[in-house]
Amino acid sequence: MTASPTRHSAAPLAANDRTNLAASPRVKLSRRRISIDHPDPRAGERLLADALGAVDRDALDGLLSQLAKASAVARRPDQGNLSFMISMLKSIAPKDSLEAMLAAQMVCVHVATMRCACRLACTDDVPQQESLTRALTRLARTYAAQMEALSRHRSNGACAITVRNLSVQDGGKAVVGNFTQHASLIAAQPGLTDAAAVTA
Template sequence: MNTAPDLVMPTTIAATDPAKAAAAPRIRLSSHGFSIDHPDPELGEQLMANALGAADREAMDGILRQLVKASVSGGSPDEVNLSFMISMVKSIKPRDSIEAMLVAQMVSVHVMAMRCAHHLANAEDIAQHDSAARALGRLARTFPAQIEALNRYRSHGEPAITVQNVSVGDGGNAIVGNVTQHASVIVSDKNPASAARNAPKPSGSRRRRDSADAKRQAQP
């Protein structure tokens, strides 16, 4: 299958005007391969490259070829499946080659998971049911792991920190930003008996002074 459009153009695809990138062009499948359906072939490749997050023509062509194979239904590539997959890739907005590959895997896993769900719903015996259920379970676990990997890559490996219900008392200072120092946790004990036991005891000299003051006050 010839999957490369017959175009003569530079390898690197320049960024296009965002206003013109409202929708990625459709892919037309044929017995000879696929082609980008756009009246301006060069602009069509630019739009498709932007949609897929591809840096150059070779990357765009490779990801498209893989998505075409992943769209197979009934033994042949399916244009409806392929259009859906490209639309999902575009909506996630991959920003570099790593994200482009990961997002292509994500939409492919989703398509395969829904295909397994269809097989599970139409299983005719226990063997088919169990096989489809196992495959669906593995794919369903893979998809959120891919989402987590994409989020981790986009945040450069830094874990997300969520702070809720923060109150600052009188004279206190609130810190906004990343805090690297380990926080100390102070637990207030509201039990009076326990608070009395934990209260600091007066020193020996203070006890003697208090006792002497009490004696002087008791004398007539």
């Protein structure tokens, strides 16, 4: 079902400034075991944990185990899918455990979305097409919601508001300068100004 191109190297294809991600080790699947391909097992584990946002060995083992299960093709973990999923998780660069879990979910939802799209493209049965279309739509919406959640988490929920046009009537007052609002506190600079001074 899953066709994967033959890969000859794991060299990064895109130029980016995250050299530590390129240095993180690859993962190999063997019979019922996931191993980290690195000359120094402890260093390899630490590098991979840093790249995936895992805080300790248990978190790393859990993430890898869940990704391996989600990579399954015909009920068996697939090396190509797992490598792809780990690579995408590294590129999201989770900074904490919450981001690591959300990024892992995003990667899994993406894989499920693409599998669903493949099945939709390969079927001629109208009821099955309708079912797959609904599933594909739900998965795509879920992914978009996850992207928004990650963005909101990384920005600490802050929304940037830019006011481009401001009109102040005679006798009115306006805040001039940059200001930041946190909860119920407003810190402004330099202060209030009369409308006459603003419009003059």
